[in-house]
Amino acid sequence: MRKHVLSSSILCFGFSTSLMATTNDTIVDDMHSDVLPVISLKANINDALMPAVHANSALKSDAPLFKTAQSVSVITREQLDQKQANTLADAINGVAGVSAGYLGRRGWDDFFIRGQNSSDQIFIDGLKQSQSASEGVAVELSGMDQVQIIKGPASVNFGLVQPGGMVNLVTKRPQSQTFVNTALTYGSYDLKQATFDMNYAPNQTAKGAFRFTGRIADQDDPTDYVYFKNFYVSPSYNFDLGDKADLSIIASYQHREYLRQQGLPVLGTLKANPNGAIDRDLYIGEPEFGAYKGDVYRTGWTYQYTFDNGWKFNQNAAIQKLQSTGHIIFTQTGSSFWAANAPAYTTLNRSNNGRYQTHDITTYSIDNSIQRDFNLLNMVHNLNMGVDAMQTKDDYLNDRYTTGNLNLYQPVYDQTVSYVKNNSTEDINRLRYTGFYIRDRINITEKIILSLAGRQDWAQASTQNVSKNGVFNKLAQIQNSDQKFTGNAGLLYNINDMIAPYASYATSFLPNTRTDVSGNILAPETGKQVEVGLKLQSLDQRIQSSIALYDLRRQNVATVDPNNSGSYVLNGEQQTRGIEAEINAYLLDRLKLSASYSHLFDAKTTKDTVLTNIGLPLNNIPQNTYSLSSRYYLVESDLGWYLGGAIRGESSKSYNGLDTHIPSYILYDAEAGYDAAHWGAQLSIKNLFDKDYYAGLLNSNMVTIGDPRQINFTVKFKY
Numbered sequence: 249m250r251k252h253v254l255s256s257s258i259l260c261f262g263f264s265t266s267l268m269a270t271t272n273d274t275i276v277d278d279m280h281s282d283v284l285p286v287i288s289l290k291a292n293i294n295d296a297l298m299p300a301v302h303a304n305s306a307l308k309s310d311a312p313l314f315k316t317a318q319s320v321s322v323i324t325r326e327q328l329d330q331k332q333a334n335t336l337a338d339a340i341n342g343v344a345g346v347s348a349g350y351l352g353r354r355g356w357d358d359f360f361i362r363g364q365n366s367s368d369q370i371f372i373d374g375l376k377q378s379q380s381a382s383e384g385v386a387v388e389l390s391g392m393d394q395v396q397i398i399k400g401p402a403s404v405n406f407g408l409v410q411p412g413g414m415v416n417l418v419t420k421r422p423q424s425q426t427f428v429n430t431a432l433t434y435g436s437y438d439l440k441q442a443t444f445d446m447n448y449a450p451n452q453t454a455k456g457a458f459r460f461t462g463r464i465a466d467q468d469d470p471t472d473y474v475y476f477k478n479f480y481v482s483p484s485y486n487f488d489l490g491d492k493a494d495l496s497i498i499a500s501y502q503h504r505e506y507l508r509q510q511g512l513p514v515l516g517t518l519k520a521n522p523n524g525a526i527d528r529d530l531y532i533g534e535p536e537f538g539a540y541k542g543d544v545y546r547t548g549w550t551y552q553y554t555f556d557n558g559w560k561f562n563q564n565a566a567i568q569k570l571q572s573t574g575h576i577i578f579t580q581t582g583s584s585f586w587a588a589n590a591p592a593y594t595t596l597n598r599s600n601n602g603r604y605q606t607h608d609i610t611t612y613s614i615d616n617s618i619q620r621d622f623n624l625l626n627m628v629h630n631l632n633m634g635v636d637a638m639q640t641k642d643d644y645l646n647d648r649y650t651t652g653n654l655n656l657y658q659p660v661y662d663q664t665v666s667y668v669k670n671n672s673t674e675d676i677n678r679l680r681y682t683g684f685y686i687r688d689r690i691n692i693t694e695k696i697i698l699s700l701a702g703r704q705d706w707a708q709a710s711t712q713n714v715s716k717n718g719v720f721n722k723l724a725q726i727q728n729s730d731q732k733f734t735g736n737a738g739l740l741y742n743i744n745d746m747i748a749p750y751a752s753y754a755t756s757f758l759p760n761t762r763t764d765v766s767g768n769i770l771a772p773e774t775g776k777q778v779e780v781g782l783k784l785q786s787l788d789q790r791i792q793s794s795i796a797l798y799d800l801r802r803q804n805v806a807t808v809d810p811n812n813s814g815s816y817v818l819n820g821e822q823q824t825r826g827i828e829a830e831i832n833a834y835l836l837d838r839l840k841l842s843a844s845y846s847h848l849f850d851a852k853t854t855k856d857t858v859l860t861n862i863g864l865p866l867n868n869i870p871q872n873t874y875s876l877s878s879r880y881y882l883v884e885s886d887l888g889w890y891l892g893g894a895i896r897g898e899s900s901k902s903y904n905g906l907d908t909h910i911p912s913y914i915l916y917d918a919e920a921g922y923d924a925a926h927w928g929a930q931l932s933i934k935n936l937f938d939k940d941y942y943a944g945l946l947n948s949n950m951v952t953i954g955d956p957r958q959i960n961f962t963v964k965f966k967y
Contacts, residue, residue: 299792299832300324305374306396306416308405308617308632311689314783317699317738317750319345319796321830323395327842330879330892330919332433332932332960334441334465336370336387339395340415342875342896344828344844345796346397350868350901350944352952353469353509355476355540356386362399362800363824363851363869364412371406371416373550375566375613378640387417388502390443390463391482394418399828400777400798401756403734404701407636407683411756411775411802412824421496422457422486423447428967435960441465455488469509470528470956473535476506492554499547507531507538508576511952513585513596514908516656518942518951521593526656528940528953532596533577534651537665542572542607558620562634565614570607577602577651577665585949587653595655602649602665611640628691637682647672674714679759681707687736699738699752706731709759709769728769732757740783748783762806762816770818773804786833793831800824807857821855822866824848837884843876864905868944870898870912879919892919903945913941913954928964933957 300322304310313320321343333339336357337349348359358367370377370387377387389395398405399413406414426449433441442464449457462481469475482500489495510533516526548566555561579585580597587595617634648668654660687701710727738752756775763769781796805820830844851869853861877894897914916937921930938957945951 298790298834300394301789301792303394303396303398303416305394305418306371306398306402306405306414308374308634308687309630309689311630313792313794314748314785314789315697315740315742316783317697317740317752317781318754319399319779319781319794319798319828321346321397321399323397325393328389328392328395330877332930332934332962333389336389336395336415339389340397342842342844342877342894343397344830344846344873345399345413345826346846347868347870347873347898350952351946352511352943353471353474353476353955354952355504355506355508359415360869361397361413361415362798362826363848363866364410364800364802364822366410366412366414369402369410369412369414371414372546372566373419373548374406374416374564374615375548376406376408376611376638377568378570378609378611378642386504388463388478388480388500389417390480391420391461391500392417393420399796400752400779400800401734401736401754401775403705403756403758403775404685404687404703404736404754407638407681407703407705408679408707408758409756410758410773411777411800419482419484419498419500420445420459420461421484421498422449422454422459424449424452424454424457426450426452429964431962431964433960433962435467436956436958437468437470439465439467439958439960441467451488454486455494457486459484469507471509471953472529472531473538474507474509474531477504479503494552495549496551497547497549500544501546502542502544504540504542504544506540507535508533508540508574509953510576510578511946511950513579513656514945514949514951515593518908518910523591523594523657530656530659532579532598532654532656534602534663534665535661537575537577537602537649537651540572540574540576542570545569558622560619562617562619563615566612568609568611568613570609572605572607574605575603576605577649579950581947581949590653590655594657595653598651598653600648600650600668600671602651602668604645604647604649606643606645608643609640611638613638630689631687632689633684633686635682635684637680639680640678642677643674644677645672645674672715676712676714677761678710678712679707680709681705695742697740697742699736699740701736703734704731705734705757707759707772709761711761711769726763726767726769728759730757730759730772732772732774746785746787749781750783751778751780753778760804760806760818764817765809765812765815770806770816771804773802773806775800775802777801784831790835791831791833793829793833795827795829797827798825801854805855807855810857817857819855819857820853823850823852823854824866824869825850838881840879841876842878845872845874847872860905865902867903868901868910870901872899873897877917887923887925889922890920892921893917901944904948906945906948908945908948910942910944910951913939915939915941923964926966928966930960930962930964932960932962 341348351358396416401411402409429445431443445461447459460483465478480502484498487495515521546568551563553561578601587597615636619632648671651665652663683705685703690698708729734755736754740750742748758773760770777800779798784793802822804818806816807820809815809817826848828846833841851866875896879892882889894917899912901910919932935957941954943952943954
């Protein structure tokens with residue numbers, strides 16, 4: 249009786265902790281867990297020998313990727329471990345159509361999907377973290393089971409999303425077997441790391457099971473004085489509510505502390521400096537005025553209830569709070585980049601350009617949906633309808649500081665840092681949105697699948713300048729409301745369970761934050777994409793491959809008002825057209841292989857108020873990216889010795905049409921290890937030949953540094 253009362257109350261209750269719901273016919277295990285809207289509690293030993301075949305959380309559907317008329321990539325837990333990925337850039341670099349890490353080792357996540365900046369488009373279990381990327385929000389991968397990447401517009405599922413795509417992270421949830429996994433790692437630049445993953449299943453089922461994961465890490469950086477410290481824990485619990493209901497609660501806490509790596513001047517790195525090359529290890533800030541600290545608290549639930557008539561109710565909710573502070577000394581930009589009272593090109597101007605920043609971001613999000621399969625007119629329909637909502641508040645304070653200049657060739661640190669009076673701001677930004685979506689996946693015949701989806705969003709954004717130059721300014725608030733319909737249509741033809749061509753069309757929208765000459769927030773950006781592709785797989789599903797050709801346009805982009813300095817108008821458009829191919833294969837029970845290639849025919853500005861910008865390549869976008877990785881087991885088992893290697897690279901990149909380009913590069917990785925029943929060891933080497941390369945251009949004067957060789961040795965214990 250108490251179970252039914254609890255189930256009924258969950259149906260009506262709104263926000264608090266996080267839910268995991270699944271159908272009984274979807275298979276997951278430790279490496280392939282699928283979260284909302286459909287999550288399975290069954291396990292299959294053969295999953296360990298297969299690439300991922302579902303992306304339930306990101307697609308809000310339990311349809312196989314092979315039968316989905318959309319380009320989706322999934323990185324499994326095993327692949328994350330093979331990459332020894334500690335950052336999101338580590339994880340998604342090598343995915344077709346994705347370029348990550350152009351900001352260098354700055355301490356937070358940055359990436360492009362299909363030529364569009366998508367750094368703000370990070371979701372956890374199908375719920376957005378917040379509307380803006382921040383220094384304290386870099387995601388913690390040790391608590392994740394999968395990384396799912398949707399390429400192209402995803403607004404029909406998630407509302408306010410940039411047209412390039414989004415990344416969804418699937419958290420580790422309780423499993424049906426009791427186990428304890430721990431690992432200790434020591435590596436280059438004094439990396440010290442410990443991870444643990446403990447699962448307790450008293451009844452040998454996922455119902456009533458508890459899981460606890462965590463990581464603690466400390467590492468220096470090749471750049472002088474720079475360091476990164478991380479602490480993360482995440483408990484989760486599955487309630488036993490009977491056969492009709494599933495409830496999972498998860499919480500997490502993350503603490504991060506680091507000194508921000510800022511890059512180096514172009515003159516002396518990419519271009520010759522008459523005074524000589526600049527040391528790649530040089531730090532250009534102030535070591536005693538440079539620490540960032542961030543705390544992220546997150547809690548949520550997933551819930552599912554199956555009715556007797558076949559309808560299923562899913563609810564997914566989360567609350568996240570970020571608190572971060574950061575001190576940093578920057579260089580000046582533009583013509584004032586170099587200090588005027590020093591020998592030419594020797595000294596950076598750092599006057600009046602220090603900052604003390606604080607972020608306090610609170611985000612509430614919820615997604616309610618119902619779904620059912622039924623027959624109509626001799627066609628099988630999978631209908632999914634839902635309402636989701638998000639509310640976020642970002643309180644941002646920015647104080648200004650000044651300090652002395654820095655000689656690049658004879659640096660002197662510990663200079664006096666002084667507060668600049670009457671040059672600080674505090675802004676409060678709010679975003680609220682509610683969306684209604686409906687999607688019907690129609691099996692017209694056994695081979696032809698038609699997907700139709702539509703969504704109506706209502707969004708309200710506001711920004712309030714609480715204080716400027718130390719003056720309280722309570723009434724300075726700008727507010728705007730928007731509503732927008734977005735849609736998606738796809739058609740797929742399953743020729744013979746090995747080959748499936750498809751075509752799709754999708755639209756997106758995202759509220760603007762820029763204002764016009766009258767101080768009004770501009771109308772939303774929009775996006776649209778046409779995509780055709782081909783899905784390929786082997787009959788045993790151990791080979792999964794896809795090819796996609798797309799034409800994507802980002803429209804209503806805010807551009808500079810030519811008649812009013814500091815204001816913007818909606819006159820911009822960007823276009824990216826490209827082709828992507830990738831394959832994940834487990835061959836002969838010994839060889840695991842992944843490969844990808846993407847080529848951009850165009851990634852350019854097609855409309856702008858500044859005529860000279862039209863036709864320019866988009867900043868920091870490589871025309872070609874490629875990767876190949878493999879792992880070979882010396883015996884026909886996942887136990888025993890294994891060897892692995894990888895090649896990854898990208899072509900050159902440009903910035904604002906300047907003659908300065910980031911050179912192309914190719915990097916090589918290697919690994920070797922041994923796995924026994926209860927222990928294992930792994931030696932991994934990234935950038936095997938210690939190649940010096942560059943990650944991206946921050947502006948016309950600054951370039952970010954690529955990662956040098958990193959050697960890690962890990963010992964694992966499994967019980």
